[in-house]
Amino acid sequence: xxxxxxxxxxxxxxxxxxxxxxxxxxxxxxxxxxxxxxxxxxxxxxxxxxxxxxxxxxxxxxxxxxxxxxxxxxxxxxxxxxxxxxxxxxxxxxxxxxxxxxxxxxxxxxxxxxxxxxxxxxxxxxxxxxxxxxxxxxxxxxxxxxxxxxxxxxxxxxxxxxxxxxxxxxxxxxxxxxxxxxxxxxxxxxxxxxxxxxxxxxxxxxxxxxxxxxxxxxxxxxxxxxxxxxxxxxxxxxxxxxxxxxxxxxxxxxxxxxxxxxxxxxxxxxxxxxxxxxxxxxxxxxxxxxxxxxxxxxxxxxxxxxxxxxxxxxxxxxxxxxxxxxxxxxxxxxxxxxxxxxxxxxxxxxxxxxxxxxxxxxxxxxxxxxxxxxxxxxxxxxxxxxxxxxxxxxxxxxxxxxxxxxxxxxxxxxxxxxxxxxxxxxxxxxxxxxxxxxxxxxxxxxxxxxxxxxxxxxxxxxxxxxxxxxxxxxxxxxxxxxxxxxxxxxxxxxxxxxxxxxxxx
Numbered sequence: 081x082x083x084x085x086x087x088x089x090x091x092x093x094x095x096x097x098x099x100x101x102x103x104x105x106x107x108x109x110x111x112x113x114x115x116x117x118x119x120x121x122x123x124x125x126x127x128x129x130x131x132x133x134x135x136x137x138x139x140x141x142x143x144x145x146x147x148x149x150x151x152x153x154x155x156x157x158x159x160x161x162x163x164x165x166x167x168x169x170x171x172x173x174x175x176x177x178x179x180x181x182x183x184x185x186x187x188x189x190x191x192x193x194x195x196x197x198x199x200x201x202x203x204x205x206x207x208x209x210x211x212x213x214x215x216x217x218x219x220x221x222x223x224x225x226x227x228x229x230x231x232x233x234x235x236x237x238x239x240x241x242x243x244x245x246x247x248x249x250x251x252x253x254x255x256x257x258x259x260x261x262x263x264x265x266x267x268x269x270x271x272x273x274x275x276x277x278x279x280x281x282x283x284x285x286x287x288x289x290x291x292x293x294x295x296x297x298x299x300x301x302x303x304x305x306x307x308x309x310x311x312x313x314x315x316x317x318x319x320x321x322x323x324x325x326x327x328x329x330x331x332x333x334x335x336x337x338x339x340x341x342x343x344x345x346x347x348x349x350x351x352x353x354x355x356x357x358x359x360x361x362x363x364x365x366x367x368x369x370x371x372x373x374x375x376x377x378x379x380x381x382x383x384x385x386x387x388x389x390x391x392x393x394x395x396x397x398x399x400x401x402x403x404x405x406x407x408x409x410x411x412x413x414x415x416x417x418x419x420x421x422x423x424x425x426x427x428x429x430x431x432x433x434x435x436x437x438x439x440x441x442x443x444x445x446x447x448x449x450x451x452x453x454x455x456x457x458x459x460x461x462x463x464x465x466x467x468x469x470x471x472x473x474x475x476x477x478x479x480x481x482x483x484x485x486x487x488x489x490x491x492x493x494x495x496x497x498x499x500x501x502x503x504x505x506x507x508x509x510x511x512x513x514x515x516x517x518x519x520x521x522x523x524x525x526x527x528x529x530x531x532x533x534x535x536x537x538x539x540x541x542x543x544x545x546x547x548x549x550x551x552x553x554x555x556x557x558x559x560x561x562x563x564x565x566x567x568x569x570x571x572x573x574x575x576x577x578x579x580x581x582x583x584x585x
Contacts, residue, residue, distance in 0.1 A: 089126055097122070105133065116140050119154045123147060139179045143170060149184060165191070343571035344373040345384065345557050346432060350580040353448060357540055357584055364447060366394075366440040366552050370413075372422060373432035379569050380421025383414035383561040384435065389554030394440045402435065418563055438553055447552075449475050450518075450544060452482065452584045456536040463534050465493075467542075468526040471518045475548040475577065482513040483543040487534040499525030518546075542584040548577040 093113055096106045106113040107129060114125040114136045125140050146169045148154070151162045159166070172187045173180055182190075347370050354363040374380055388394070388411070398407050406412050413435050415422070423433050445451075455466045467484065471477060480500075486493065492504040493511060499522065500515040513527050557573045 090124075093122075093124060105136075112136075114140055116144055118144065118147060121154065121156065121159065135179060139173065142173055142179075142182075142184070145184050146170070146173070146187060149188070341570050341572040342375050342379050343382070343560060343569055344432070344574065345571065346371045346373070346574045346576070347551060347553075347555050347557075348575075349551050349553065349577045351449075351577065352581045353579075353583070354581075355448065355451065355584045357454060361443060361445050361448060362585070364442045364444075368438045368440075368551065368553055368555070369434055370436040370555065371432035371434050374422055374424045377421070377424050379562075380424055381419075381563040382422065382569065383412050383563065384557060385410070385412045385559040385561060386436075387411060387556045387558050391440070391553065393442060394438050394553050396436060396438045398436055399434055407436075412561070414561075438555075440552055446472070448472065449548070450477060450480070450546065450582075452542055452544065454484070454539055454542060454584065456534070456539055458533050461533060463531050464528065465531065465539060466526065466528045467513070469515075469518075469524065471523045473520070473523065475550050476520075477518040477546040477548055478516070480515040480518055480546040481544070482515075483545075484511045484513065484539055485509060485541070486511055487531060487538045489531060493529040493531045495527065495529045498527040498529075500527070502527070502529075540585055544582040544584070545579050546582075547579075549575055551575050551577055 089111065092108075093106075093115075096108070096113065097115070104115055104117075106115075110129070112127050112129050112131070112133070114127065114133065116123045123140065123144050125136055125143070127136050147159075147166065150165045150169060151158045168191050169187050172182060172190050347368065349366055349368040352363065352365040352367070353361070355361055370386070372384065374382075383406075388396070396407075398404055398413065401415055403412075403414050403416050406414055425432065449472050451470050453468050453470075457464050457466075465484075467482070469480075469482065486504075486509045488509060489506065492506065495502055498513065500513060502514070503512045504510075505512065511529065515522070515525065518525075555575075557571065560568055560571045562569060
């Protein structure tokens with residue numbers, strides 16, 4: 081029987097089936113259709129008209145038992161997922177157009193039988209693969225060891241170090257040996273000029289100041305060489321290394337500029353969200369704080385007037401030292417004792433004084449700022465993973481990083497398509513998808529990569545990090561009220577929304 085003949089018979093069956101009929105067979109000029117409804121589908125047996133219909137019905141009942149045995153759901157999707165298992169089971173029941181005298185238990189036993197020769201072949205193949213891996217590791221370690229020995233023989237003394245370390249060490253020696261210190265008349269300029277001149281000299285014989293360094297410097301240089309080799313090996317494995325560079329002489333050691341305004345108020349919200357991989361939300365929690373930072377003591381006698389977005393789902397809680405009635409009636413944050421000033425702190429104290437806390441919990445999925453959909457699918461010897469994000473129009477998200485777990489891989493995954501940038505951390509088996517900014521121009525995006533066959537649960541949980549300048553509470557500082565009178569002091573407000581624990585499980 082040809083394929084076209086089979087397709088023609090199947091295409092004619094829906095036209096022959098009528099509704100409201102009690103019998104479950106239809107006869108045409110040449111063939112007989114024996115069928116059984118299974119929910120929204122039909123189990124169909126096509127025979128010739130000379131066959132015994134009682135045997136055909138018995139065969140059909142056996143096939144229906146096998147369908148319910150192998151398929152978890154009796155719909156089109158469930159049948160499609162177990163199509164191969166059903167074909168193998170049907171093949172055990174019907175052989176060359178005739179029914180075999182078998183039961184459901186026997187069919188399951190026949191389909192699950194394992195081959196001892198196949199097991200033995202797989203064990204031999206796996207042992208060969210493991211042996212080859214061991215040989216490769218030994219060869220790689222021998223090559224690395226020979227490279228290290230060669231570098232040690234070719235490069236000696238101080239010149240095996242990077243130029244940045246040499247400049248730092250000699251800057252320390254120059255300062256300590258000059259005796260003038262930072263307060264001397266030479267100042268930073270002279271020292272920096274000498275160091276720049278030294279750094280531009282070609283490699284060769286070291287100056288006399290470096291021919292007999294103290295013992296401590298020799299030990300530090302040897303240690304730094306091993307540290308550099310260790311860092312290089314980590315970089316080769318895909319680890320992101322941020323080198324700790326010591327600041328040069330005259331370079332500022334301050335990491336970030338302190339606030340210049342006398343009064344700074346910082347409103348910050350932390351997101352704790354757990355999303356389900358099949359859709360829906362398990363946990364959504366927002367916790368916010370408002371802190372006050374005052375630089376000058378004379379600006380401590382103030383009150384802060386704020387404005388909230390009026391969201392009834394947000395619960396505000398003031399500090400125990402705050403006047404709760406004043407806040408509930410007028411949205412003004414002030415101390416219970418109006419004659420007591422707020423604490424002041426140095427410019428480097430970024431934490432400030434906590435004034436107000438709030439919290440919001442919700443089960444509404446529309447409140448989620450960023451939803452992630454992951455679709456792994458196995459095709460042959462490869463697993464195709466498609467990931468897409470959809471961002472809400474409430475926020476513009478910055479520095480978005482989506483971290484996807486990976487199975488143990490020998491090579492980086494093959495990224496077929498991506499909206500943004502990606503990086504593979506092979507040491508931790510994580511693929512990081514980075515988007516610098518998500519705004520109205522890219523509220524949705526996708527990425528697709530390919531890895532060897534793996535279970536879909538390997539790619540979860542997916543972790544997400546981002547920040548935004550808008551808040552759920554929409555809290556704003558309206559005014560600063562001085563209690564001593566006079567002009568309103570200058571103030572600034574900072575807002576930040578960031579993730580604390582954001583996952584798709």
